[in-house]
Amino acid sequence: MDQMIAFNKSVNLIIDAGKIYQTEQILKRGLSDQKILYQIYKDQLAKALSI
Numbered sequence: 001m002d003q004m005i006a007f008n009k010s011v012n013l014i015i016d017a018g019k020i021y022q023t024e025q026i027l028k029r030g031l032s033d034q035k036i037l038y039q040i041y042k043d044q045l046a047k048a049l050s051i
Contacts, residue, residue, distance in 0.1 A: 006014060013030040015023060 006012075012034060013026070015026050019026065
């Protein structure tokens with residue numbers, strides 16, 4: 001599943017069963033990516049509402 005399909009289905013993170021041993025690193029990266037994505041969204045929303 002690519003990232004856009006996952007996003008469309010409200011999936012925030014996919015962990016491959018073969019990489020389950022890397023769960024901690026994968027979760028850290030996933031949380032970091034989410035923070036970046038939603039910060040951009042929040043910034044744009046605040047900008048749009050202040051117009």
